[in-house]
Amino acid sequence: MGYEDLNREQLARLLPELMLSGHMMDRAGMPYAMGIFGVDGQTQIAIEEWMGASPNYTRRLREALGVTGDTVEDIFKILQFDIGAPPQFLDFRYSLSDPYHGEFRNDYCGALIDVEPMGVEVVRAMCHTIQDPTFDATAIATNPKARFRPIHRPPREPADRAPHCHWSITVEPDREDLPFPPEALEIAAAEVMSIHLDPIDPCDDGLGDYTGPLFTDIRFDQWSRSALIRLAEEIAIEHHLLSLAFERAVRRRGDDATATDLMRKQFTGTAAVGSTRIKESLGLGASAADLATVLELHPTLKPFAYTGVTVARPGAGEFDGVQLRIPSQSAAVRDRSWLATLSADELSPIEAMAVGVDPHWCDLTASTSPDGDLLVDISWSNIPARQRDEVALTYLSHGATWEFEDRGIPLTITPINTATAR
Numbered sequence: 001m002g003y004e005d006l007n008r009e010q011l012a013r014l015l016p017e018l019m020l021s022g023h024m025m026d027r028a029g030m031p032y033a034m035g036i037f038g039v040d041g042q043t044q045i046a047i048e049e050w051m052g053a054s055p056n057y058t059r060r061l062r063e064a065l066g067v068t069g070d071t072v073e074d075i076f077k078i079l080q081f082d083i084g085a086p087p088q089f090l091d092f093r094y095s096l097s098d099p100y101h102g103e104f105r106n107d108y109c110g111a112l113i114d115v116e117p118m119g120v121e122v123v124r125a126m127c128h129t130i131q132d133p134t135f136d137a138t139a140i141a142t143n144p145k146a147r148f149r150p151i152h153r154p155p156r157e158p159a160d161r162a163p164h165c166h167w168s169i170t171v172e173p174d175r176e177d178l179p180f181p182p183e184a185l186e187i188a189a190a191e192v193m194s195i196h197l198d199p200i201d202p203c204d205d206g207l208g209d210y211t212g213p214l215f216t217d218i219r220f221d222q223w224s225r226s227a228l229i230r231l232a233e234e235i236a237i238e239h240h241l242l243s244l245a246f247e248r249a250v251r252r253r254g255d256d257a258t259a260t261d262l263m264r265k266q267f268t269g270t271a272a273v274g275s276t277r278i279k280e281s282l283g284l285g286a287s288a289a290d291l292a293t294v295l296e297l298h299p300t301l302k303p304f305a306y307t308g309v310t311v312a313r314p315g316a317g318e319f320d321g322v323q324l325r326i327p328s329q330s331a332a333v334r335d336r337s338w339l340a341t342l343s344a345d346e347l348s349p350i351e352a353m354a355v356g357v358d359p360h361w362c363d364l365t366a367s368t369s370p371d372g373d374l375l376v377d378i379s380w381s382n383i384p385a386r387q388r389d390e391v392a393l394t395y396l397s398h399g400a401t402w403e404f405e406d407r408g409i410p411l412t413i414t415p416i417n418t419a420t421a422r
Contacts, residue, residue: 001292001293001296001297002296002297002302002304003228003229003232003233003297003302004229006229006297007225008205008206008221008224008225008228009221010282011220011225011228011229011232012220012221012223012228013220013281013282014232014278014281014282014297015220015228015231015232015235016086016087016088016220016404017274017277017278017281018232018235018236018274018299019081019082019083019086019087019235020086020089020277020399020402021083021239021270021273021274021277021299022083022086022235022238022239022242022299023083023084023085023086023089023090023110023111023399024269024270024273024274024394024397024399024400025083025239025242025243025246025266025269025270026046026049027114027269027393027394027396027397027399027400028265028266028267028268028269028270028273028390028393028394029246029262029263029265029266029269030042030045030046031393032262032265032266033045033250033262036254036258036262037253037254039121039122039125040125041253042125043125043126043129043130044249044253045246045249045250045253046126046130046134046249047129047130047133047134048183048245048248048249048252049242049245049246049249050084050130050134050137050138050242050245051133051134051137051181051183051184051245052181052183052184052186052187052241052244052245052248052249053184053187053238053241053242053244053245054082054084054134054137054138054141054184055137055138055140055141055180055181055184056141056184056187056188056193056241057082057234057237057238057241058078058082058138058141058142059141060193060234060237061078061081061082061234062074062078062141062142064197064199064200064230064231064234065077065078065081065200065209065210065211065227066209066210066211067142067209067210067211069142070142070143070171071099071100071142071143071171072096072099072100072101072102072146072169072170072171073096073099073102073214073413073415074142074143075138075139075142075143075146075169076094076096076102076104076169076214077210077214078141078142079092079104079138080092080215080217080218081218081231081234081235082138082238083235083238083239083242084138086399087217087218087404088108088402088404088405088407089108089110089399089402090106090108090109090110090111091106091107091108091109092104092105092106092107093105093106093107093163093216094214094216094413095413096214096413096414096415096416097415097416097417098415098416098417099415100170100171100172101168101169101170101171102168102169102170102415103151103166103167103168103169104166104167104169105163105165105166106163106164106165106166106167107162107163107164108163108164109164109165110397110398110399110402111126112126112127112154112156112164112165113398114396114397114398114399116154116156120155123154123155124154124155127153127154127155127165128153131148131150131153132148135148135167136148136178137178137181137184139169140177140178140180143171144177144178144179144180145171145172145173145175145176145177145178146169146170146171147169147170147171147172147175148167148168148169149167149168149169149170150165150166150167150168151166151167151168152165152166153165153166153167183245183248183249186248187241187244187245187248190241190244190335191306191331191334191335192237192240192241192244192306192331192332192335192337193241195237195303195305195306195331196305197230197233197234197303197305198226198229198230199230200224200226200227200230201224201226204224204225204226204227205224205225206222206223206224206225206227207222207223207224207227208223208224208226208227209227212412213412213413213414214412214413215410215411215412215413216410216411216412216413217407217410218410219407219409219410232299232302233302233303235299236299236300236302236303237303237306239270239299239300240306240332240335240337240338243263243266243267243337243338244335244336244337246262246263246266247259247262247263247336247337250262250263260340260341263336263338263341264338264341264342264346264348264349265390266338267300267338267341267349268348268349268352268388268390268391269352269390269391269393269394270300270394271298271300271349271350271352271353271356272352272353272355272356272388272390272391272394273356273391273394273395273400274298274299274300274353274356275294275298275352275353275354275355275356275357276356276357277400278294278297278298279294279356279357282297284357286357286358286360286361287318287319288313288315288317288318288319288320288321288322288380289313289318290357291322291354291357291358291361291378292311292312292313292322294353294356294357295311295322295324295353295354296311298353300338300349300353306330306331306332306337307326307327307330307331307332307337307339308326308327308330308331308332309324309325309326309327309339310324310325311323311324311325312325314377319380321377321378321379321380322354322377322378323375323376323377323378324350324374324375324376324378325369325373325374325375325376326339326342326373326374326375326376327373328371328372328373328374329372342374343366343374344366344367344368344374345366347364347366347376348388348390350364350376350378351364351385351388352388352390352391354378355385355387355391356391359384359385360380360381360382360383360384360385361378361379361380361381362381362383362384362385363378363379363380363381364376364377364378364379365377365379
């Protein structure tokens with residue numbers, strides 16, 4: 001089963017879960033980076049991570065959704081599908097003055113709620129040092145003259161101040177173009193950027209592009225099934241781009257072993273949270289069929305055109321197990337993505353993924369096929385697994401247990417002044 005095997009209702013429930021899974025990547029990996037490199041080192045890793053990934057996946061999303069303009073509205077449209085701002089967990093509220101001037105309020109920032117207990121230094125690192133260059137890096141993929149500037153932002157004074165932050169976004173014709181970041185150029189050369197996905201079918205029922213007005217919220221069930229399939233695959237690619245940029249940033253400061261270890265830890269925490277949320281969002285159980293379904297939908301293993309992963313059920317019984325086949329030669333492995341951290345002796349991310357469905361799916365054995373592929377057999381154990389430290393750390397984020405709510409039909413946002421103010 002893949003995204004193409006789900007119906008429109010299932011895909012609409014799954015999409016925000018995939019976006020939140022991507023956001024949890026930093027909760028899984030960054031604490032380990034901070035432990036090795038300190039707050040300053042972790043902050044620079046985060047800057048390079050987002051500057052490397054976000055301009056690239058912004059370009060892919062613009063192409064997929066037919067967003068060809070260079071306005072602030074066009075920037076906002078893509079932000080609504082950015083794993084840096086999953087819906088509701090980061091509750092962005094947009095307004096437009098004219099095509100080239102707008103604002104957004106973050107009425108609720110789950111990332112801020114996660115880091116506030118860590119102290120003012122960490123809050124300033126995230127909300128000032130990291131956001132200043134990375135917001136602009138995201139914007140320039142739409143217009144290199146665009147700039148994000150804070151109106152107010154944390155630390156919150158008073159402590160319950162709302163909105164949590166407030167930003168202006170402007171495009172001015174006399175500004176110099178910001179260059180495409182060197183980190184983004186490095187990631188743009190990865191094979192994942194050349195992965196071709198099926199275009200959205202314009203004849204499918206529902207929204208098939210974002211050429212119309214900006215919505216206050218993305219309500220996924222308004223989109224066509226074809227669009228949701230493409231968006232799910234693109235969100236999986238967002239995961240990979242962010243992980244590749246994280247790996248490169250760590251590697252620039254440490255040795256190969258450190259980069260691989262932190263990448264694997266990030267993979268493990270993300271894998272566990274993603275599995276549990278996919279299972280719950282689709283109302284699945286704990287059988288081998290359910291485990292296979294979760295593995296086939298998990299964004300860390302998708303898109304299969306990139307990873308080459310296959311999922312099989314050797315037996316027909318309810319708990320007969322599942323086998324993963326992970327190619328030794330795939331674009332994902334050549335890019336040094338998550339799958340490159342796996343071996344017969346290093347299977348913690350796969351175990352965490354399986355245990356996220358049920359703690360008894362923890363009996364893993366690995367072998368190598370004649371052509372060098374890694375074969376991982378996942379079997380049911382009578383003794384449930386202990387939660388891994390990487391998973392426990394990721395679950396410190398309240399995003400891991402976040403519940404999405406139905407907010408009704410979204411409104412459209414139109415500029416107050418429709419003149420082209422440039």
